[in-house]
Amino acid sequence: MTxxxxxxxxxxxMEEIIGTTINETQLDITFGDLDVDSLNQIEIITRIEDAFDCEIDDSTLRTIRTPRGVMEYIAGVSATR
Known part of the structure; x- marks a missing residue:
């Protein structure tokens, strides 16, 4: 995945759930700094899991702080399939 x-x-x-969008320059900004609260973060990540047909386990989910973290985890999971 690119x-x-x-x-x-x-x-x-992001636009649908929190009303703002994101671009490539913001991938390393924490969800908190992007004004994404924990419930919205879970909703966003759950929908990303659906879109990329993968699952992030709860222990890993608690350690992911940025959109890039989600992307890299999903890319790693996809590479092992």
Whole structure:
């Protein structure tokens, strides 16, 4: 998965759930700094999991702080399939 493919999924979800979008320059900003609260973060990540047909276990989910963290985890899972 490329950054563009990830952003193409993430940006509309962010727009729908929190009312703002995201671009490639914001992948390393924490969800908190993007004004994404914990419930919205779970909703966004759950929908990303659906879009990329993968699952992030709860212990890993608690350690992911940025959109790039989600992207890299999903890319790693996809590579092992």
């Amino acid at each position: 950054e563009k493919e990830f952003i193409d999924v993430l940006a509309p979800l």
